[in-house]
Amino acid sequence: xxxxxxxxxxxxxxxxxxxxxxxxxxxxxxxxxxxxxxxxxxxxxxxxxxxxxxxxxxxxxxxxxxxxxxxxxxxxxxxxxxxxxxxxxxxxxxxxxxxxxxxxxxxxxxxxxxxxxxxxxxxxxxxxxxxxxxxxxxxxxxxxxx
Amino acid sequence: xxxxxxxxxxxxxxxxxxxxxxxxxxxxxxxxxxxxxxxxxxxxxxxxxxxxxxxxxxxxxxxxxxxxxxxxxxxxxxxxxxxxxxxxxxxxxxxxxxxxxxxxxxxxxxxxxxxxxxxxxxxxxxxxxxxxxxxxxxxxxxxxxxxxxxxxxxxxxxxxxxxxxxxxxxxxxxxxxxxxxxxxxxxxxxxxxxxxxxxxxxxxxxxxxxxxxxxxxxxxxxxxxxxxxxxxxxxxxxxxxxxxxxxxxxxxxxxxxxxxxxxxxxxxxxxxxxxxxxx
Numbered sequence: 001x002x003x004x005x006x007x008x009x010x011x012x013x014x015x016x017x018x019x020x021x022x023x024x025x026x027x028x029x030x031x032x033x034x035x036x037x038x039x040x041x042x043x044x045x046x047x048x049x050x051x052x053x054x055x056x057x058x059x060x061x062x063x064x065x066x067x068x069x070x071x072x073x074x075x076x077x078x079x080x081x082x083x084x085x086x087x088x089x090x091x092x093x094x095x096x097x098x099x100x101x102x103x104x105x106x107x108x109x110x111x112x113x114x115x116x117x118x119x120x121x122x123x124x125x126x127x128x129x130x131x132x133x134x135x136x137x138x139x140x141x142x143x144x145x146x
Numbered sequence: 147x148x149x150x151x152x153x154x155x156x157x158x159x160x161x162x163x164x165x166x167x168x169x170x171x172x173x174x175x176x177x178x179x180x181x182x183x184x185x186x187x188x189x190x191x192x193x194x195x196x197x198x199x200x201x202x203x204x205x206x207x208x209x210x211x212x213x214x215x216x217x218x219x220x221x222x223x224x225x226x227x228x229x230x231x232x233x234x235x236x237x238x239x240x241x242x243x244x245x246x247x248x249x250x251x252x253x254x255x256x257x258x259x260x261x262x263x264x265x266x267x268x269x270x271x272x273x274x275x276x277x278x279x280x281x282x283x284x285x286x287x288x289x290x291x292x293x294x295x296x297x298x299x300x301x302x303x304x305x306x307x308x309x310x311x312x313x314x315x316x317x318x319x320x321x322x323x324x325x326x327x328x329x330x331x332x333x334x335x336x337x338x339x340x341x342x343x344x345x346x347x348x349x350x351x352x353x354x355x356x357x358x359x360x361x362x363x364x365x366x367x368x369x370x371x372x373x374x375x376x377x378x379x380x381x382x383x384x385x386x387x388x389x390x391x392x393x394x395x396x397x398x399x400x401x402x403x404x405x406x407x408x409x410x411x412x413x414x415x416x417x418x419x420x421x422x423x424x425x
């Protein structure tokens with residue numbers, strides 16, 4: 001149930017390593033690197049109706065998705081707090097003003113023109129709401145960050 | 147307490163199971179280790195690797211995994227341990243600015259993740275997973291794109307838990323927010339759209355269930371903690387399961403089942419796809 005993409009004219013195992021910083025719902029790209037590395041195959045290219053969570057999609061010039069990967073939301077609206085006491089559970093702590101940095105790895109494939117980040121609304125009470133477009137980046141914009 | 151408080155020494159591959167371009171690469175960095183303490187960091191990395199490769203499903207996936215160590219020396223030893231959280235009040239000048247007491251929780255140990263990403267991007271950009279070991283005996287850690295843990299007993303469980311998120315994209319399955327026994331209500335019942343992660347769902351339709359191939363025909367839906375999935379028994383407890391406290395058992399089973407039966411020779415395509423497989 002996975003869809004892999006390896007266009008014939010693209011060297012295998014080439015990826016873009018994209019580093020972002022975020023503060024609240026503001027996300028900005030800070031660096032882009034081309035790297036020889038394996039990446040997971042694409043998840044189903046189209047999201048299910050009302051699907052929640054966080055994912056990123058590569059789209060071609062016509063806007064058609066060519067790669068989609070679901071990941072844990074890197075914009076941390078809460079933090080997991082662990083206990084050394086094995087009798088005590090993990091619990092969560094609300095992070096009302098999320099701030100940090102994260103990396104997205106995408107295949108460096110010829111048809112891709114746009115990277116789109118999708119997320120549920122960035123507030124904890126909306127974590128079960130359908131994901132929507134958060135930001136999009138033109139890959140030509142990414143190349144300038146190299 | 148910044149990058150002025152230390153320096154990056156360099157990168158060493160400590161587990162070599164094949165070309166980095168063809169393997170899943172784990173990168174482990176140090177914080178709060180002074181230059182003369184780096185041999186201890188090397189031992190701490192080896193200790194974690196031993197734990198990792200004894201832990202399902204990573205034991206069976208070992209040949210797909212490389213491990214790299216990035217030695218970073220800090221001016222001071224340890225981490226900030228603010229008195230406001232009951233700590234010693236110690237401050238330590240470290241490269242990644244490790245500190246306990248984030249958000250007022252002593253055991254929430256965090257580092258400057260932007261600095262970590264900057265170092266990894268420069269030293270080992272083929273990293274799939276990043277961890278920082280903080281040289282402190284105080285229990286603590288945190289997850290996210292950079293998993294952080296201290297040297298206290300059990301703290302490496304935090305890193306293993308985070309690998310479940312990063313390697314397999316699993317969602318947490320515990321059914322509370324403030325903690326088991328907190329008295330809260332409502333977090334054991336989900337309403338909303340279907341979650342994207344492979345191990346959780348709001349769907350009870352047997353024909354379209356994400357893990358439909360794993361559920362016996364006689365198993366009622368939704369599956370309950372005491373029921374079985376195929377022949378594997380889910381030993382789910384309501385609170386933190388032990389000794390495997392990283393993800394709950396369904397995730398373990400799904401992770402195990404996506405590993406191919408034969409991994410002899412560590413096939414370059416089969417293993418990474420298994421490691422990354424989802425639905």
